[in-house]
Amino acid sequence: MLDELGLADHYVPGRLGGKLVDHLGSSLMIRAVARRDLTVAIAHAKTFLGAVSVWLAGGESQCRWLAREIRDGRLVAWGLTERDHGSDLFACELTATPHDEAWRLDGEKWLINNATRAELVCILARTSPRGGPLGFSLFLVDKRRLESSDHGCLPKVRTHGIRGADISGIRFTGAAVPVGALVGDIGRGLYVVLESLQLTRTVCTVLSLGAADHGLRIAAQFTRGQARSTSRILGEAAALRLLAEATAIVALRSIHAFPEEMSVIAAVAKGFVPTAVDLLLGRLGPLLGAVAFVADRSPHGAFEKLERDHRIVALFDGSTAVCQAALIAQFPTLAEGYGTAAARDRLASASCLASPLPEFDPAALRLSSPGCTLLAALPELIAELHGLTASGELPGRVLALAITLESATAALHRELGALVPAVRQIPTAHFALARRYELCFAAAACLNLWARNRHLPWARNRQLPGLRSDTAWLEGALVVALRLLGVRVTAEAGTSLDELARRAAGPGGEAAVSLLGANVGSEL
Ligand SMILES: Cc1cc2nc3c(=O)[nH]c(=O)nc-3n(C[C@H](O)[C@H](O)[C@H](O)COP(=O)(O)OP(=O)(O)OC[C@H]3O[C@@H](n4cnc5c(N)ncnc54)[C@H](O)[C@@H]3O)c2cc1C
Numbered sequence: 001m002l003d004e005l006g007l008a009d010h011y012v013p014g015r016l017g018g019k020l021v022d023h024l025g026s027s028l029m030i031r032a033v034a035r036r037d038l039t040v041a042i043a044h045a046k047t048f049l050g051a052v053s054v055w056l057a058g059g060e061s062q063c064r065w066l067a068r069e070i071r072d073g074r075l076v077a078w079g080l081t082e083r084d085h086g087s088d089l090f091a092c093e094l095t096a097t098p099h100d101e102a103w104r105l106d107g108e109k110w111l112i113n114n115a116t117r118a119e120l121v122c123i124l125a126r127t128s129p130r131g132g133p134l135g136f137s138l139f140l141v142d143k144r145r146l147e148s149s150d151h152g153c154l155p156k157v158r159t160h161g162i163r164g165a166d167i168s169g170i171r172f173t174g175a176a177v178p179v180g181a182l183v184g185d186i187g188r189g190l191y192v193v194l195e196s197l198q199l200t201r202t203v204c205t206v207l208s209l210g211a212a213d214h215g216l217r218i219a220a221q222f223t224r225g226q227a228r229s230t231s232r233i234l235g236e237a238a239a240l241r242l243l244a245e246a247t248a249i250v251a252l253r254s255i256h257a258f259p260e261e262m263s264v265i266a267a268v269a270k271g272f273v274p275t276a277v278d279l280l281l282g283r284l285g286p287l288l289g290a291v292a293f294v295a296d297r298s299p300h301g302a303f304e305k306l307e308r309d310h311r312i313v314a315l316f317d318g319s320t321a322v323c324q325a326a327l328i329a330q331f332p333t334l335a336e337g338y339g340t341a342a343a344r345d346r347l348a349s350a351s352c353l354a355s356p357l358p359e360f361d362p363a364a365l366r367l368s369s370p371g372c373t374l375l376a377a378l379p380e381l382i383a384e385l386h387g388l389t390a391s392g393e394l395p396g397r398v399l400a401l402a403i404t405l406e407s408a409t410a411a412l413h414r415e416l417g418a419l420v421p422a423v424r425q426i427p428t429a430h431f432a433l434a435r436r437y438e439l440c441f442a443a444a445a446c447l448n449l450w451a452r453n454r455h456l457p458w459a460r461n462r463q464l465p466g467l468r469s470d471t472a473w474l475e476g477a478l479v480v481a482l483r484l485l486g487v488r489v490t491a492e493a494g495t496s497l498d499e500l501a502r503r504a505a506g507p508g509g510e511a512a513v514s515l516l517g518a519n520v521g522s523e524l
Helices: 007-011 023-034 038-057 060-071 189-224 232-257 259-293 299-310 320-328 331-337 344-351 378-390 396-418 428-453 472-484 491-505 509-513
Strands: 076-079 095-099 102-113 120-126 136-142 151-154 167-178
Touching: 007 023, 007 038, 007 060, 023 038, 023 189, 023 232, 038 060, 038 076, 038 102, 038 120, 038 136, 038 189, 038 299, 060 076, 076 102, 102 120, 102 136, 102 151, 120 189, 136 167, 136 189, 189 232, 189 259, 189 299, 189 491, 189 509, 232 259, 232 344, 232 428, 232 472, 232 491, 232 509, 259 299, 259 320, 259 428, 320 428, 331 396, 331 428, 344 428, 378 396, 378 428, 396 428, 396 472, 396 491, 428 472, 472 491, 491 509
Parallel strands: 076 120
Antiparallel strands: 095 102, 095 120, 102 167, 120 136, 151 167
């Protein structure tokens, strides 16, 4: 049904006849599926991950051909990982060697989503025996054109969650693929993968948002059926979802507004959103009590499956540790830029849903970012918020939380500036700094989204979902972010979480405490 509805068009760039023009809009389609069933969303959206390297580095005719294949319903898998090497792509052993005006593939990719079902697989292969940064290349392999004797799909792996997905692998033994299968230049494979991951990691955050929507929906329904008063846990969970949602929205719009900063933004988004949603689901479990443990066909019976399914999102496409390591490597640059106001227009474009997004420029992606404008401009935003409190638009209580956030963010940047970069193994303390960085980013995303969208109509225009203009959501999100940062907030500020819980359990349910609400994926 999703194929018939044309969901795959959202994996194909607009210039190639698809509907991928705005990465936020297309990702919200995936979220609309994920909020019903995460496994289906993961299995379907995988084609975007498989194709993205071709969109970034493929030749024009290769791009046009792949666009047609995807729009005709063909699946594309992405084969990076190997059995013995996890996320260490430099260690990959599968080789591609020139042979009789073709390439000969030998080796295995394992734990690959849709390796069996997909007609096409984008494979990372070693093209120089020495390996290294220029030792790998990408190939778009058409399985239908291979001899059956020179390749084989590996058995489906039994997994803890997403059991309905085809998690398998593929083995090549002298498989000949045509020269036209090469994606981009020989030896540039790792560079293309690292740039592709900046897009896919950002898009994957909507899988977690869908899971959060689903979990909150189950919890809100459950709470309504209870005689007891609404639990604050529901409010905390709603606030976590708001932080995750704000991060994802700003990150997805940043693909257009700040492509050169995506090496930081994607790492923050993928490092933060899935773990925030794991935390959210972990909080809802005790709220649901025994029903969270029962796998029956009742509305609550889906919770245990959801919890199992979601575990994978923090793991694949760059685990939390891998994303945080990518962020840590950029700490020295990030420390320098704090407080320098720049690119005000582009920041507004990343956060204001009414402002048109610039066309995505793949050539602007960088492996290392010149900074992070969202956080660098936080002091400037706080100065603006003072004015909004003076004019009565922002309660003083919320301004106080925003000022506390800025102090915590400034202190973090001072620590980053004093850090001695690790030469070999990254110390555990640096990962704790990365988590703090993510939380500051998420809270700053909330502040920017509120400030830039507070005049937009909420849920009136189905083409352009407006953000909530009130400050209860903002206050709740800031309270939870500050607590996770280890900052004490007043008991009074905590009552905003009761308000979020009341709204979530009331009419409109969990959508009433979502930034984009019921409009998510309404086109679908
Ligand atoms: C259901 C499922 C579907 C998948 N689908 C695909 C797919 O379609 N295509 C594909 O190519 N792969 C796929 N994978 C593979 C997946 O991307 C890898 O398993 C993933 O990158 C994590 O690697 P790892 O945990 O196996 O090993 P490793 O990355 O080696 O991790 C081992 C341990 O080291 C830690 N670690 C790793 N790197 C660092 C670091 N830099 N700093 C600190 N600690 C670190 C990890 O946190 C972990 O504790 C899939 C995996 C699963 C389970």
